[in-house]
Amino acid sequence: MSGIWQWVVFFVCLVVENWVWAASLRLEVDGSRVESELKELRRFSDTAAPDVTRILYTQSDLDARDYLRRLFKEEGLVIREDAIGNIFARWPGKSADSPAIGTGSHCDAIPFSGMYDGTVGVVGALEAIRALKRSGFRPVRSIEILVFTSEEPTRFGIGCLGSRALTGVLKPLDLMKLLDVNNTSFDQARFAAGYTDKLENIELSESYYDGFIELHIEQGPELEKGGIDVGVVTAIAAPAQLEVTFKGDGGHAGALLMHLRNDALLAGAELAIETEKAALAKGTRDTVVTTGSFDIAPNTVNSVPRHAKLGIDVRDIDEQRRDSVLEIIISRAAEIATARRVEHSVRVLNKDSPADSAVELVRALEDSADQLNFSHQRMVSRAYHDSLFIAAKFPTAMLFIPCRDGISHRPDEYASEEAISKGVLALAHTLAKLSSAAPQEDEPDL
């Protein structure tokens, strides 16, 4: 047997093998259980349903963590938490000392947002493990759920706090410098929440994970519009955030004549409009700029504003183009400050590089989707994820599911039970495959 026949037999074997393997898994996902657990999780919120507000180390956040730990324990997972509350829930494999296969996402939520962002990747990961357990599957490598601390920047002004710390992008000294709006230090906040371990113990070793997959809602309209079951993320867009402060003299709204004013709010308002212009001037849909936060002082109707602080978010899949937008905004801020005779300062809060997914994980996800007869599509993530930082240290990929109208960070954010179930099934398949890989000779022990 040689030539073409050799190849035909090889491919037939491959297909049969895949089919047998996939069939042998007999995975069944309990979508309604996931849905009801997500609804239960939504209850832990500082604002009334359907809004979700779950900010780092608030009682709602701590209650949500309790609830998740309870769910993980019910499934017999081995739980550990690090010094800032990243939660690790591990299903030990036969080769427990080998690098694990990680999966997970976050459970915090910006004010007045929805119930699917992040949480689908946490509860979905748990359901993937339950489905694998129900099928009788036993992993070689351990499978571990990772619930990231503070993916959202709400409290300390910096997103992906947990994954930045896990991968050494944020060092202990960086963490200790963080202050929230009430001047509570990060250390005070984590201690109050019961996390008292040393910050030095957070960073993961290079060999901690053999691969990491994050399941997430798309937060954009493409999958739903195309009727596609799952999206396989090949790259995560490069985000940057600026904080611009304007400072004027303030004064009485009645007594201070117009020509004597240097109004900080008006400087901020002009800059906000300039940020929009800077994005539109690039003429591409991939450049987005948002003035997302805007705080003025004293913020009373009868007083000329003395301070204005803007939080500006700039993203692009092209890092160079994004940086050119940053430069335009920074120079506009200076021009406005001069024209309006206000002091100003600019801080670049973060300016991360885009991340590429690991090719072998992208293929593994696509294989799973093929085996399950799910339509799939490669795509770029415009939103920020912990996977952006995890990808710098471990082979990483993301799996997207469609969400209604592409809406996110709003109370009406929605992903159907069917969409979630398909995502969980594809995740479970992929985890099974990755965790079945035999340890390499040269693989370091943990």
Next chain:
Amino acid sequence: MSGIWQWVVFFVCLVVENWVWAASLRLEVDGSRVESELKELRRFSDTAAPDVTRILYTQSDLDARDYLRRLFKEEGLVIREDAIGNIFARWPGKSADSPAIGTGSHCDAIPFSGMYDGTVGVVGALEAIRALKRSGFRPVRSIEILVFTSEEPTRFGIGCLGSRALTGVLKPLDLMKLLDVNNTSFDQARFAAGYTDKLENIELSESYYDGFIELHIEQGPELEKGGIDVGVVTAIAAPAQLEVTFKGDGGHAGALLMHLRNDALLAGAELAIETEKAALAKGTRDTVVTTGSFDIAPNTVNSVPRHAKLGIDVRDIDEQRRDSVLEIIISRAAEIATARRVEHSVRVLNKDSPADSAVELVRALEDSADQLNFSHQRMVSRAYHDSLFIAAKFPTAMLFIPCRDGISHRPDEYASEEAISKGVLALAHTLAKLSSAAPQEDEPDL
């Protein structure tokens, strides 16, 4: 004796009479005591010195009221408080049943402001009474200090709450509809502060005061610039306040493409800039417009703003011109909402008419200044005062003293001990004169 000699004797007698009367008062003002009481009052603040933040019914406000009541009691004044905490401290005259002579101001302070706005008119009024007592003066009509509740609009969004209620501009039903940002009703708030009397008992009868004088810092630069000791206010400018709300769909700052957005903050920023244009377009220094408050939601850097609420303050000494500015702002808001595809609403929070001072009180103040050899100047108040509302019911005037650089509503607001002492002396003289007037036959009893 007739003709010109008659007039000469008349004027000589008038001058001698005035001189004898003024000399007989032998008034001495203890400026350093006023200064130290103002400093003591500054301590009751929710923010650290030199900032003052004293918001209606907070502990700081209640502590300040306690302190003032203690000072009033030490001087033997008869104290009463009404259902919303307006404090009346009366020095009973020989004709205790006649309408009284009122004086006073407020002791609340907007966030991060200074220690002289309002308080000078309260502590200064007390020192005026002390000076009169020390001189052996005994009033015919009672002299009463009135400390107005919530001149600043910080908590319930409406300024001059106390004087509006005292003069029937705000009725009990209007008060009961008020809510603060935490949705605490005005009634809940006043009950918690210990004010439980019926709101129906607040409004003063037409014959309560025979005259009212408010001593206040100028909050503008004119007196200081001209080296003038005191300003006699002939009119108070007409203020109006708008609340404009924009509502968009919000969304994720990374995932929501620019052309799909209807960003509420950008609509608000455009309107803020339009408010400035509307003021400048009038080409007069007397038109001032301020976007003093600006609140957005969810106010996180990674979220497209969904709500923006602007508090806009419009003032002018010409009511018609002010109203034309209001109309321009309201129509710009509608245009911006249409262009940016956001919903919007406009509420006129208040739109008061300007007030004129009582001619006889203006003259009485000018006479006092002349007798004391103080330079004086007639002027218009561009700032809002309780006297605006009191003037609609009782003969009213205001006495201004210079403040440094015309600065107010800021921690560096400052009036010198000398400036305050002169104001208090002029006030005491005028109170003596007004309270010496014999009751009229037809004067109603209280």
